[in-house]
Amino acid sequence: MSRAANSSPPAPAARILVADDQGDVIEAIRLLTSEVGYEVIGAQTVADAVAAAEAHELDAALVDLNYSRDTTSGREGMELIERLRGVDGTLPVIAMTAWGSIAGAVDAMRRGAKDYIEKPWDDDRLLSVLRVQIELGRALRRTQRLEAENARLNRRGLPTLVARGPQMQPILEMMERVAPSDANVLITGEHGTGKEVVAQWLHAASNRADKPLVAVNVGGLSEGLAESEFFGHVKGAFTDAKSDRIGCFELADSGTLFLDEIANTSVRLQAKLLRVLQTGEVQRVGSSRTRHVDVRVLSATNANLADEIARGAFREDLLFRLNTIVLHLPPLRERREDIAPLAEYFLAHYATRYRKGITSFDGTAMREMERHVWPGNVRELAHTVERAVLLASGTSITARDLGLQSQAAGGAAAEEAMTLEDAERLFIRKVLAQHHGNVQRAAEQLGVSRSALYRRIQQYGL
Numbered sequence: 001m002s003r004a005a006n007s008s009p010p011a012p013a014a015r016i017l018v019a020d021d022q023g024d025v026i027e028a029i030r031l032l033t034s035e036v037g038y039e040v041i042g043a044q045t046v047a048d049a050v051a052a053a054e055a056h057e058l059d060a061a062l063v064d065l066n067y068s069r070d071t072t073s074g075r076e077g078m079e080l081i082e083r084l085r086g087v088d089g090t091l092p093v094i095a096m097t098a099w100g101s102i103a104g105a106v107d108a109m110r111r112g113a114k115d116y117i118e119k120p121w122d123d124d125r126l127l128s129v130l131r132v133q134i135e136l137g138r139a140l141r142r143t144q145r146l147e148a149e150n151a152r153l154n155r156r157g158l159p160t161l162v163a164r165g166p167q168m169q170p171i172l173e174m175m176e177r178v179a180p181s182d183a184n185v186l187i188t189g190e191h192g193t194g195k196e197v198v199a200q201w202l203h204a205a206s207n208r209a210d211k212p213l214v215a216v217n218v219g220g221l222s223e224g225l226a227e228s229e230f231f232g233h234v235k236g237a238f239t240d241a242k243s244d245r246i247g248c249f250e251l252a253d254s255g256t257l258f259l260d261e262i263a264n265t266s267v268r269l270q271a272k273l274l275r276v277l278q279t280g281e282v283q284r285v286g287s288s289r290t291r292h293v294d295v296r297v298l299s300a301t302n303a304n305l306a307d308e309i310a311r312g313a314f315r316e317d318l319l320f321r322l323n324t325i326v327l328h329l330p331p332l333r334e335r336r337e338d339i340a341p342l343a344e345y346f347l348a349h350y351a352t353r354y355r356k357g358i359t360s361f362d363g364t365a366m367r368e369m370e371r372h373v374w375p376g377n378v379r380e381l382a383h384t385v386e387r388a389v390l391l392a393s394g395t396s397i398t399a400r401d402l403g404l405q406s407q408a409a410g411g412a413a414a415e416e417a418m419t420l421e422d423a424e425r426l427f428i429r430k431v432l433a434q435h436h437g438n439v440q441r442a443a444e445q446l447g448v449s450r451s452a453l454y455r456r457i458q459q460y461g462l
Contacts (some may be wrong), residue, residue: 013037014059014134019049019080020096021064025119029062030125033130048082050102053087061133062117065097066107078111085112090140092133096121124271126381135363136396142344159200162345165337167330178325179205184277186262187300191432193378196260198327202298203256211255214248219261219439220454226269231276234284241286251284253293262322263303264440264450270315277321278400297322302440318456332374332381338372342378346385347397356393364399372404375429428456 016038018026026042033040041056043049053061061084065077081093083222095116108116114136115129163172178185179202187195196215203213221229232247248257259265265273277297281290299322308314332339343361351358361369365388374380388401389455428446435441443453 008181013039014130015039015045015056016040017049017052017056017058017063017084017129018043019043019046019061019063021045021066025064029126032126036127037130038130045077046083049080050083050087053084055092055249058088059137060082060093060130061091061093061360062096062130063093063113075142078108081108081111081113090137092137094129094133101295104181127279132363135366137362139344139360139366142341143144157176158204159197160345161194161197161201162342163335163338164341165309165335167335168338171327171329174325174327175202175205178202180207182207182296184297184299184322185325185327186305186319187298187329188305189300189302190331190377191302193329194378195329196258198329199256199258199260199298199300206296208255208296212252213256213258214252215258215260216248217260217454219264220451220452222264222451223269226266227272228285230269230273231282231284234287244284246282247282249276249293249295250291252295254295256296256298259297261301261439262299263301263305263308263438265314267313267315267400270318274315274321276317277318332377336370339374339381340366342381343369343385346382347389350386350389356389356392357395358389358397360396362396362398365397365402368399368402368404375433414420424456432457 014037016029016033018029018040020026020042021044023042023044026040026044030042041052041058043052049061049063052058063077063080063084077095077097081095084091085091092114093112094119095113097108097116097117108449112135117126117129118384130282161172163169185202187198189195199215200213203209216229218226218448228241228245228247230247230249232245232250233241235241276293280294281292283290305314305319305323309316309319325457332342343366347358347361350356376383384402384404385397386404388397391403392398392401428442431442431445432439435445439453440450441456443450446453448456
């Protein structure tokens with residue numbers, strides 16, 4: 001066994017099963033892998049190897065194919081691979097053989113081995129194979145835990161919330177407490193942080209869950225249509241009013257109304273919203289009749305409402321009606337522990353949607369995602385994974401499939417390869433960041449309407 005000149009970089013601590021009838025082989029691998037923080041559990045018989053797998057949570061297993069010195073059939077090792085996979089279907093098993101038999105390696109992989117190593121091994125290759133298989137095995141286990149968690153949530157009829165990092169735990173606890181109440185909730189945070197999903201969860205966990213949840217994107221409404229959208233109108237109220245129309249407050253009666261991008265409501269309309277929240281009564285445009293509604297209002301914004309109040313763009317008394325409870329969602333760059341489980345959730349979703357046999361991210365892809373800044377937050381991550389699922393040609397998504405490097409590098413090569421669409425996406429992202437996510441101000445600087453900018457935001461996953 002030749003010691004390679006360049007050792008592999010340190011890897012996260014992991015527990016490895018080494019099954020070989022020769023004790024010196026086990027000790028050699030123990031010495032090699034200890035340098036990168038791995039713990040080795042040795043087993044010199046098939047029975048000991050199976051017992052170790054049953055007693056410990058393993059990250060990988062190196063399995064010798066031959067346990068009888070007078071045979072090269074590999075039968076014992078093949079059986080052990082199958083038994084180990086029976087104990088733990090997510091355990092990455094790597095076959096070892098001293099005879100370099102390609103046929104034996106193929107047979108081992110057919111029985112469940114993920115890779116193979118020839119004896120005498122190259123140290124760098126052994127460490128590299130272990131590192132990759134450990135990462136893939138851990139990703140598979142995270143996916144299975146995520147699926148189990150999603151199944152638990154689905155049994156309760158709640159939308160899926162992937163939030164495991166410490167930054168989200170106080171928010172989840174607050175949601176659990178306030179969901180059953182009728183209190184109005186203001187959800188704040190940057191674009192793409194999941195405000196609408198939180199609103200859906202609050203409704204589903206409330207006492208109004210069997211009543212309608214009506215969502216309105218306030219930012220996408222023109223000034224002329226907004227009042228009719230909120231309160232409805234009667235036939236003949238204006239030129240195009242060819243029939244009566246029910247507004248979203250009436251549609252949400254006894255249920256929940258979600259007003260997204262509430263900061264983009266005009267001051268004139270804010271006054272009418274305030275009256276409805278104070279009295280519980282709505283009046284359709286063109287009608288003198290009032291109708292009583294019982295509506296819980298959830299609203300969301302990426303703007304700083306204190307700043308909007310200071311510049312006279314938002315009514316303070318309306319804010320007090322909306323923000324009985326405030327939930328602020330952190331950007332994805334501040335909850336990096338959630339990047340991997342979110343990516344795996346979107347992978348499972350889009351692989352099913354597009355009927356692709358993609359089951360995992362390779363190690364480089366996951367590292368690229370964990371390093372990326374994600375200015376578009378969870379929405380950008382979902383868009384990136386969806387695109388990667390469509391582009392990937394194998395069963396694992398690679399860093400190349402993600403296409404994040406050119407976005408992050410910003411170097412000359414990336415700029416030369418940038419398309420007009422890429423340039424527009426980058427420019428819109430910069431303008432939104434400059435105005436702290438305020439769509440109205442960004443639209444004014446870009447010289448487009450607010451609704452046109454919203455279409456671009458949705459198109460580019462920002």
